[in-house]
Amino acid sequence: MDINLKGRSFLTLKDYTPDEIRYLLDLARTLKENKRQGKMGNSLKGKNIVLIFEKTSTRTRCAFETACYDEGGHATFLSNSQMGKKESLEDTAKVLGRFYDGIEFRGFSQKTVEDLALHSGVPVWNGLTDLYHPTQALADLLTLMENTDKPLSECKFTYVGDGRNNVANSIMIICAKLGMHACIVSPKELWPDKDLQNYCEDLAKSTGAKITVSHELDAVLGSDVLYTDVWVSMGEEDKFKERIELLKDYQVNKALVEKAQNPNLIFLHCLPAFHDLNTAMGLEVYEKYGLKEMEVSDEVFRAPYSKVFDQAENRLHTIKAVMVATIGSREMV
DSSP states (O other): OOOOOTTOOBSOGGGSOHHHHHHHHHHHHHHHHHHHTTOOOOTTTTOEEEEEESSOOSHHHHHHHHHHHHTTOEEEEEOSOOBTTTBOHHHHHHHHHHHOSEEEEESSOHHHHHHHHHHHSSOEEEEEOSSOOHHHHHHHHHHHHTTOSSOGGGOEEEEESOTTSHHHHHHHHHHHHTTOEEEEEOOGGGOOOHHHHHHHHHHHHHHTOEEEEESOGGGGTTOSEEEEOOSSOTTOGGGHHHHHHHHGGGOBOHHHHHHHOOTTOEEEEOSOOOSSSOSHHHHHHHHHHOOSOSSBOHHHHTSTTBOHHHHHHHHHHHHHHHHHHHHSOGGGO
């Protein structure tokens, strides 16, 4: 099947068919191999992209910039725009759409990234919002593909922790799209939004996927992936005490890994991770609450089955695939 994503925005995985998602993953693998072999592309030659960040970033910014340069394009990091202050979002989007071939947005509201796409007239890519993190989910799936011989449809992808955050949401969607078993293990107070859960369960009927949401740690049995994220997302820093109380039993540690009973299991984390005291925030939490580790133990984070840095690298290759597919020269895609 010929897949053509030229001119499309990438706001949520809901907007993409299973075949389109597989296409992006296959393209990412090709682009990754090309980079490994020192083959530099030019599918973004003459293209300009702008990166808008409301939230801090390491992997997202670096991945978009490097991916753009790798394919011959030019990136502008815009951190001091007048958007929403002295100029409306609509007017800013229309201006940027005249200057740039694509816009990346990383921030709080999903409506912001959707409005940028509505008014700019160029593809807009979601680098993270409070609801979704679609480029992360692509990197997560690529990492799984590189570490299993099983078809994705036979894989169980388990997320443990805050089950209603943007990463958990996007994992549940991509697994439902690709016919996988998505398992969310979380206290009931942090279960995914019911409407999203219903959406994924309805989708699973046509793709053969399975959706499990449980507060029981035993639900990790048979997992091919154990995945976690920080207990407190950006903008929720005042909730540390509350989240620690809710999630202290949901740490991914050796005991939880053993519950999965899968010698081929891999551990994933989208980073940054609070697995030791080598961060200012980690030290602050230790001083206030006595925790040396939070969502993942240092033992698991550093284990051979931890693929977190492969996963981090794959942000580059999957983001590159999204840009190449949506604004790149068609003959190069």
